[in-house]
Amino acid sequence: MNTKPITITVDEAVHRYAAEQVELGRARSVSAYFNEAALHRMETERQADVAWRTAVEKANQDPAVVERAQRRARKAQEILNAG
Numbered sequence: 001m002n003t004k005p006i007t008i009t010v011d012e013a014v015h016r017y018a019a020e021q022v023e024l025g026r027a028r029s030v031s032a033y034f035n036e037a038a039l040h041r042m043e044t045e046r047q048a049d050v051a052w053r054t055a056v057e058k059a060n061q062d063p064a065v066v067e068r069a070q071r072r073a074r075k076a077q078e079i080l081n082a083g
Contacts, residue, residue: 008034 010018018033027033059065 010034 015030018027018030021027021033022030027036059069
């Protein structure tokens with residue numbers, strides 16, 4: 001994997017924790033710890049996006065759900081336009 005050096009600012013407690021993970025052998029380095037954390041977040045967000053798209057697709061298959069969502073959207077738009 002190609003790497004790119006960057007500079008980040010983190011809370012002292014977060015840095016201390018990352019350094020402890022290195023000392024305990026749970027991470028190769030502080031940089032590796034943050035890289036692994038970012039990769040984990042990327043995967044979690046990817047899974048959430050897939051779950052959201054799946055739920056929307058399922059909801060779109062039910063005309064009653066679609067109609068209810070459209071009514072709610074129209075009502076929300078009315079409220080926003082009234083204010």
